[in-house]
Structures are given as structure tokens and as C-alpha cells.
Amino acid sequence: MIKVENIHKSFGQEEILKGISTTFERGKTNLIIGQSGSGKTVLLKCLIGLFKPDEGFIYYEDKAIQKMNDEEQRVLREEIGMLFQGGALFDSMTIEENVMFPLRMFSKQKKSQMLDRVNEVLKRVNLEDVNKKFPSEISGGMQKRVSIARAVVNNPKYLFCDEPNSGLDPKTATLIDNLIQEITHEYNITTVVVTHDMNSVMEIGEKVVLLKKGKLVWQGDNQEIFKTDNEDVTQFVYSSDLFKKIREVQLKEKE
Amino acid sequence: MKYLEDIGSYFLMLKRVFSSFTKRSVLRELIFKELDDLIIDSLGIVCFISFFVGGVIALQTALNLNNPLIPKALIGFATRQSIILEFAPTFISIIMAGKVGSFITSSLGSMRVTEQIDALEVMGINSLNYLVFPKIVALMFYPFLIALAMFLGILGGWMAGVYGGFTSSTEFISGLQDDFIPFHLFYAFLKTFVFAFILATVPSWQGYYMKGGALEVGKASTNSFVWNSVLIILTNYIITQLLLS
Numbered sequence: 001m002i003k004v005e006n007i008h009k010s011f012g013q014e015e016i017l018k019g020i021s022t023t024f025e026r027g028k029t030n031l032i033i034g035q036s037g038s039g040k041t042v043l044l045k046c047l048i049g050l051f052k053p054d055e056g057f058i059y060y061e062d063k064a065i066q067k068m069n070d071e072e073q074r075v076l077r078e079e080i081g082m083l084f085q086g087g088a089l090f091d092s093m094t095i096e097e098n099v100m101f102p103l104r105m106f107s108k109q110k111k112s113q114m115l116d117r118v119n120e121v122l123k124r125v126n127l128e129d130v131n132k133k134f135p136s137e138i139s140g141g142m143q144k145r146v147s148i149a150r151a152v153v154n155n156p157k158y159l160f161c162d163e164p165n166s167g168l169d170p171k172t173a174t175l176i177d178n179l180i181q182e183i184t185h186e187y188n189i190t191t192v193v194v195t196h197d198m199n200s201v202m203e204i205g206e207k208v209v210l211l212k213k214g215k216l217v218w219q220g221d222n223q224e225i226f227k228t229d230n231e232d233v234t235q236f237v238y239s240s241d242l243f244k245k246i247r248e249v250q251l252k253e254k255e
Numbered sequence: 256m257k258y259l260e261d262i263g264s265y266f267l268m269l270k271r272v273f274s275s276f277t278k279r280s281v282l283r284e285l286i287f288k289e290l291d292d293l294i295i296d297s298l299g300i301v302c303f304i305s306f307f308v309g310g311v312i313a314l315q316t317a318l319n320l321n322n323p324l325i326p327k328a329l330i331g332f333a334t335r336q337s338i339i340l341e342f343a344p345t346f347i348s349i350i351m352a353g354k355v356g357s358f359i360t361s362s363l364g365s366m367r368v369t370e371q372i373d374a375l376e377v378m379g380i381n382s383l384n385y386l387v388f389p390k391i392v393a394l395m396f397y398p399f400l401i402a403l404a405m406f407l408g409i410l411g412g413w414m415a416g417v418y419g420g421f422t423s424s425t426e427f428i429s430g431l432q433d434d435f436i437p438f439h440l441f442y443a444f445l446k447t448f449v450f451a452f453i454l455a456t457v458p459s460w461q462g463y464y465m466k467g468g469a470l471e472v473g474k475a476s477t478n479s480f481v482w483n484s485v486l487i488i489l490t491n492y493i494i495t496q497l498l499l500s
Contacts, residue, residue, distance in 0.1 A: 048377050049376075049377075050373055050376060050377065070275075073379070074275075074379045075379075076379075077377060077378060077379030078378070078379050080377060080378075080379075082374065082377045082378075084370045084373065084374060085370070086369055086370055088369060088370040088371050088373065088374040089371075090371055090374075091365075091369075091371070101378075102378055104278075104281060105277070105278060105281065105378065105380060106379075160377075
């Protein structure tokens with residue numbers, strides 16, 4: 001579990017996060033949603049330690065990341081898997097080397113054991129026969145799956161995903177969403193996904209946190225989000241044409 | 256103020272480069288890869304330029320020797336002095352600032368833009384040690400490249416002088432041996448080490464801390480070449496003043 005307590009973060013004069021408090025639960029896919037510029041990615045980068053909050057605390061299983069020494073932070077980072085928006089695969093390495101990378105850096109396994117594990121996770125993300133290819137030789141969707149494989153190869157306790165289905169076609173996006181949720185349940189990890197895709201909210205939003213202009217304005221699950229009367233939620237959810245139509249149908253049915 | 260900040264961030268980067276070391280076996284592989292990218296891949300251009308510039312120095316000296324009282328051995332002497340003291344260490348380093356410097360800046364800049372550096376940091380890896388330290392170690396082999404440039408430059412001079420009919424082989428070699436001061440080699444290689452450090456770290460700093468997208472990667476590469484050249488020329492002046500004047 002990750003607990004966020006009163007997080008503030010500013011860049012220059014501009015306050016991006018304004019006192020955010022919430023919890024991200026273990027074994028669930030926790031979604032941070034909001035419009036562009038609402039502070040989702042900044043919050044995610046604070047969670048993974050790429051940004052230091054100006055105020056407030058982030059607790060990993062009751063231990064504040066700000067109070068950890070360098071060694072504790074290093075150990076914590078070994079327990080974190082991250083799926084970046086663009087995949088962030090290392091261009092100079094093959095797919096196999098990319099996925100094996102965390103194992104080579106942190107485990108003392110033999111190469112044959114590492115290879116077995118790599119093949120196991122690649123199979124888990126439905127990728128086979130790509131081991132010797134380079135990231136530039138596979139599609140965007142496949143790159144995302146490789147990135148997921150790399151994120152989970154070292155059995156992390158926490159998985160963070162920054163807009164995992166951006167730039168993907170709807171079918172591949174759903175596939176990636178489902179994969180993230182399956183892995184979350186299978187490995188019982190705490191997963192935090194940043195997205196503005198309502199399809200993802202519907203598919204995998206076991207806990208949803210809505211940010212607006214740096215403030216947390218609503219939290220609940222993917223069932224509650226369609227029932228709430230919270231104005232910020234309805235504005236966000238029904239901003240797309242598809243959901244507007246659904247809303248109109250719902251309101252007609254109510255009448 | 257901005258310059259002071261930049262200098263501060265450069266030295267802070269150096270501090271981080273030499274802390275939290277990456278696993279030794281991984282580091283060893285990275286050093287060999289950098290040796291290949293930075294040194295071995297530069298062999299061709301360095302050999303080509305050194306050989307022909309050595310030839311041109313010999314030709315220019317020979318063509319300007321109009322006085323019959325000046326011995327032809329001066330061709331060998333002038334070639335040796337020019338190549339060892341300045342051409343090989345300094346001008347090859349300026350060329351390397353363009354080749355190796357731009358390569359380092361653009362590769363690190365691209366890694367920054369595509370979040371690969373963030374990925375390393377999230378994994379708990381000291382990205383500066385992982386990315387920059389192997390480059391510094393690899394470029395400590397740079398003096399071997401300069402030694403080769405010296406040899407080929409003089410060989411080019413000998414061939415241009417002898418086969419161009421400007422001097423005899425004996426005269427050229429006699430000129431090479433005249434008033435040879437071994438300290439000049441020490442001076443040349445000392446500054447080569449300093450240039451190697453500049454070549455590894457300044458472009459790394461430019462690439463690692465760049466912000467923006469593809470356009471900024473290009474700008475950072477250009478800046479890297481400019482700053483590398485300026486620093487190499489300035490350091491050359493200071494070292495020459497300290498050691499030879």
C-alpha cells in the first residue's frame with residue numbers, strides 16, 4: 001500500500017500539486033485521472049522519487065520515502081517497476097537484454113536462470129520470438145508489452161504506469177489495460193496508472209482518483225464514477241462525445 | 256549567474272559520476288562498448304587526417320625553404336615539432352570534439368528525451384555513473400590514438416618529403432632526431448589526458464541535463480562542440496604557458 005499525505009509541489013511560482021492525500025491499495029489497479037495539466041504525471045513522479053515534494057509525505061508500507069536513507073531508497077527502487085509513456089526501452093539493447101536488465105543489475109542469478117525468467121515474462125505478455133530484435137524493430141504496442149515485461153521481471157511490489165495506452169489503437173490499448181490488471185492480481189502488487197482514457201477507467205479502475213488543477217476532487221471506483229453527481233467528475237467523464245451520448249441515454253431512461 | 260550555475264552543476268555531476276558505482280561486471284562491459292564507440296570507431300578518421308596533414312606540413316615546409324643554406328633536415332624537424340606539440344594532441348582533439356563530443360551529447364540527449372535516463376533512476380541505478388563513468392575510462396585510452404596520430408603524421412611527412420623529391424630519407428630522419436626533447440612528449444601526452452577528460456565530461460553534461468525534444472538535442476550537440484573546442488583551446492594555452500614557457 002502507498003499512502004500519500006498532503007503533498008505539495010511547485011515549479012517556480014506555479015503550484016502544481018496542492019495538498020493531495022490518498023491511498024493506493026495493494027492488489028488493485030489504482031488510477032489517477034484528470035485533464036492535461038492537472039498534475040497527474042507530477043504526482044506519479046513524486047511517488048517514484050523522480051521529484052521531491054515540497055511538503056507532505058509519501059508512505060510505502062508505513063515508511064515515509066522522505067525519511068529513508070540512501071540505502072533504503074535504493075532497496076525500495078528495486079521493488080518498483082515502471083512503465084513509461086513511450087516505453088523507455090534502451091535502444092542499444094535487444095528485447096531480451098532490455099527485459100533482463102533489472103535482473104543483471106540486481107540479482108545474483110546465473111545467465112541461464114535469468115534467460116528462463118525473461119522468456120517466462122515475455123510469454124506472460126504474449127510476446128514470443130522477439131528476443132533478438134531491437135526496440136525499433138517492433139510496433140508501439142509490442143514495445144509497451146516489453147516495457148511491462150521489464151517492469152515485472154524482478155517481481156516488484158509496486159508497478160507504476162504513465163499513460164500506458166497513449167498512441168495505441170483501441171484494441172491494443174484494451175489489451176495493455178487488461179494485461180496490467182491481470183499482472184496486478186496475479187502478483188498481488190500495488191499498481192498506480194496515470195491516464196486520461198475513460199475506457200481504461202471502465203476496464204480496470206478498481207480505485208480512481210480524479211485530479212483537477214492540482215487538487216484531488218474525487219475518489220471512488222469505476223462503478224461509482226458513473227453514479228456520482230460530483231460536477232468535476234461529470235465534466236471530465238462526459239467531455240467525450242461517446243460518453244456524452246451514454247449520459248443522454250441514461251438521463252432519458254431516468255425520465 | 257547562469258554560467259556560475261552551469262559550472263556548479265558540472266562539478267556536482269562529476270561528484271555523482273564517481274559515487275554509487277554500478278555492478279562491476281556490467282561496468283566492465285560498458286567500458287568495452289565505449290572503447291569501441293569512442294576510440295576504435297575514431298581510428299579511421301584520425302589515421303586519415305593525421306597522415307595527410309603530416310604530408311601537408313612537410314610539403315609546406317619544403318616549398319618555403321628557398322635559402323640553400325638552410326638544411327633539408329629542417330623538413331623533418333618542422334614536421335616532428337608541429338605534429339608532436341600541436342597537431343596531434345590539440346587539433347585531433349578539436350576534431351574529436353566534433354565527432355565524439357556530438358555523439359556523446361546526442362546519445363545522452365536522446366536517452367533523456369525518451370525517458371531512458373528516468374528509467375535507470377527509477378530502477379535505483381546511479382545513471383551518471385552508469386552512463387558517464389565508462390566514457391571517462393574509455394577516453395583515458397585516448398593518448399594511444401594520439402600516439403598513433405603522431406606516428407602517422409610523421410610517416411605522412413616522410414612520404415611526402417621523400418617521394419615528393421624534396422628531401423632524402425636520411426636528411427628527413429636526421430631532422431626528426433635533431434634537438435629532440437623528450438619532455439615535449441610528456442607535455443603532449445599530459446595535455447592529451449586533460450583533453451580526454453574534457454571530451455568525456457563536457458558533452459555528457461550537455462546531453463544529460465538537456466531539456467526539451469529532438470530540436471534541443473541538435474542544439475545541445477552544437478553547444479557541446481563549441482564548449483569543447485573553447486575549453487580545449489583555453490586549456491592548451493594554460494598548459495603550454497605552465498610547462499613550456
